[in-house]
Amino acid sequence: MKSLSFIKENLGLKIISLILGIIVWFNATTDEISVYTIPFKLSYTFQGLGDSLVIINKLPDYINASIKTSGKTYLRIKFSEKVVYKNLSNLRYGINEIKFDYEDLPISLKDIEIFNINPRTILVQVDRVQKRKVPVKVVSVLLKNSTLFVRSINVNPETTTIIGPASIVNKIQFLPLEPIEVMKSVDTLFVAKVEKLNNDFIRIENGEGFKVRLSIDTLYKDSIFLRSKKFEQRIKIAYLRPSDYQVSHRSFNIKTTLIDSLESLLVYKLEVEATPPLKILSVEPEMVTVKKSN
Template sequence: MRASEESTPKAYLRAVSLLLALILWVVFSGRMAEEDKKGTRVTRVFRVSLAHFGQPSAMEITSDVNEVFVSLSGSEKEMRQLSRNMLIVKLDLSQYESGSHQVPIHNENVEIPESFKTIEIEYVQPRAIRYNLELKIRKKLPIIVRSKGKPAENYELKEIEVNPSQVTVYGPKSEIDDLHFLIGESVLIQDADSNITGRVSFDYDKQFPANTTLEETATIEYKVIIKEKLLKKTFGSYKPVFDGWKPELKFKPRKVKVQVEGPITLVQLLNRDWLEITIPKPESEEVPETLPLTFKWKLPEPVMQAPADSGSSETASQDSKKSQPGSKPEAQAVQSEQKTNETKPDSFAREADPEMARLRKAIGQINVILNPAELEVRK
């Protein structure tokens, strides 16, 4: 009886041991089958680029880190086929506002092509990346264009016009705040005696931060204004004369001081005798207490020079040979010559002195300064 009782626990233990061994064998066989199916597993570490999405368009995203390390394991075959260009780590920044943020990285952020079935993510390093989100702004900046060189003698640079005079730049606020103006490339004005026009160009690499853009696409043009230097000359005192009326009036002062100012080459041509100071007739019949003064230029009559007519003498010689005095052909020739002289315009003639011709054309550029500008009527 005692022997039977002792054999029962032993049989039970043997059965349990056999069952456990069977379970372990099944599990181990399954794993071996799975390993055989996948092949030999290999682990590799990839350097993967970061990508972000969801940020507002008016935000500039910056970070000191552009890549992370991702450890992957998988079958030897698939790991040989996999390259870093097939992988990417994507971070959603739609929930972040302007400022500095520590953005965590999870295994779910790593994207692997679906065709790779055996590859698994082991870890990602670092586990978080700091991003700076900054608001983008627009700002209007004036354009400055400088000159280099000197104009011709007796000429000077008056100003440089730029059209449009300012442009709009767009970029991160911290970079835009440091911009106050844009400088175009200098314009050469050496020995210039007239205006210069052209297109404004910029050195973008030096003036524009990397993340800043110039929004204007239209051509920006400049115009360099070159003018002849002005000369002020004193003509002395003049006695005013009545213009178109002869009243019996006394006025003071009896003489008026005169200065002229204008382009150097024009003022140097002037003669004080060519200027007359006048007292125009008032519009009302009553004589006012003061009489305004004006002036008239009395330039000498132009000496005209007719254009050379090289063919006139030759034509006259031929006509004299063809006809005798008093004959009908001669009369026709005389009539034809008279008709030609009548219809020939005087505009073909030129003033003999080109400097005086230029003075007549530009006399309006001469500014006459009268002191005083009006006379006091003495009653």
């Protein structure tokens, strides 16, 4: 109880002494000169680009400045607005080098020594804007019924216009439409839009309202017997085909893979590929054996 009463004795005076001690310590500590790194946010202003030029590389959002100053000054800068406003004027087609100087930093140079800015220079790549018509295509039709196949695809309108940097626009051969799902053979008319491009520099004048007409046919089950050059055993292939499709032995390609070698026999696994629109259902047998040659 005596120790507790000692703590309570002159408690207000002790708290004031503690606060004054902290203030003295903080003041002495922040008077020390040290090296600090401070990030500055970049804000760009563009002049002179017009509608014919466009910047095609990502510009940095921040630069870092290494300064030598007191702790007090560092704290004042740290909690103030730190934005570097950079006017990018008179940019030319090609690669432009932009430099940052100490004077660009929104801080007073009094009691501050700036000895590094990172990055000190940035590269701004400028390209010409180009407008070009490109085809629009259906690249994916999802058939929910395996007995269906697509005979033909018609898109209207067949083209649309893209606008963007010439170096990117010239590489685009066509624009893909979003995948189309077909549930049954009577589903033939769709309205689709262009898939989202993974490129923020390209603008599409019209990316919606494309009328897609599909010609859908039904596949019929059929079978054929074939022989491989490696063995005499007949192979039965069950497949699906369009009603008017002419099938021959050349429509199929038999592949053999050696999976085991016994004392006197070789065991092969069979795989059959078919020319589209044929679809393989089954292959019998799936494995064959061949006698080893002497």
